[in-house]
Amino acid sequence: MTRIFRDTGGVFVAFAASCLLGILTNSLRRAPLPMVYESPEVRMLRSVSSGSQTIFREPEIIKFQAALQAWKDSAALFVDAREPAFFEEGHIPRAINLPRGEILRAKTIGTLADKSRPLIVYCSEEDCEDGRLVAKGLLAMGHAHVALYAGGWDEWSATGSPVEK
Amino acid sequence: MVGHWLACRKMIPRLLISLVFLVAGALKLGDPLAFADGIAAFQIFPGWTINPLAMGIPYFEIFAGAGILCGRTRSAAALAACGLSVCFVLLYASALARGLDVTCACFGKWTLLQASTRVGFVRALVLLGISVCALRGRWLHPERMSPERSPSDLRGRRL
DSSP, X not given: OHHHHHHHHXXXXXXXXXXXXXXXXHHTSSSOOOSSOOOHXXXXXXXXXXXXXXXXXXXXXXXXXXXXXXXXXXXXXXXXXSOHHHHHXXXXXXXXXXXXXXXXXXXXXXXXXXXXXXXXXXXXXXXXXXXXHHHHHHHHXXXXXXEEETTHXXXXXXXXXXXXX | OHHHHHHHHHHHHHHHHHHHHHHHHHHHHHOHXXXXXXXXXXXXXXXXXXXXXXXXXXXXXXXXXXHHHSTTTHHHHHHHHHHHHHHHHHHHHHHHHTTOOOOBOTTTTOGGGOBOHHHHHHHHHHHHHHHHXXXXXXXXXXXXXOTTSOHHHHHHHHO
């Protein structure tokens, strides 16, 4: 029985020592981890934003009718957040492709240079997380008017709206 | 000859568990961020615990893996390995119950050993089984494993 208590105590001491050693060696790293965890989404948004904020604006959600009207009036630039392979299979006419992994490329795209130009981001469907992420990323980069078309490509193509391949 | 075989048989789980924890700990040390993302994927731990755990657990695994190979620390290290394995099993079981698709970076960036939730659960169960084998001899039959007893004592007992 003494052995069990002694071993259990040893395990707790080793665990505490490991955490202390981990924190110590982390502080010596070139890029140390922060003490509080940040999700990949926050890290991505932080990397594209100019400030050091941790709370990011949410895009306005728009429905199909508003997206279609904006497209007809050429009132906004459509941004397709899907992967290039899906974009090439078909997309909303005049849309540009900007997957989440290439969000930093937005800084070099000429059509995105004007940050006051309204943007409408869409993805494949309502549950697609990439559209929301790209929209938040563009807001974090300083774009003033970014909306998210929640229905996305599935709804757009199902309604017989114009498509481009 | 039989005694030699028994000793070898007891060594196998110890060597296996030691190797697994040493490799896993060393690989995680190289990429603590991926491990932190792996811990967060289970959606159990509060944000302030994830990074300290991601920094500390790799060293704890290395302690456990190295300790199993040393005589004096063997039982405590085997207990630590059991504790870690139980935690892994519970984490994967809870992820399976909640329908989470967890790709744990349990071996850092070593993508060949990244596993889906189901595979991870089975792997954790196997790890627990081997850890229990490594611990069993130390706790259930401590008199046989005691370093104070000489080989001649053991031979005498068998005879």
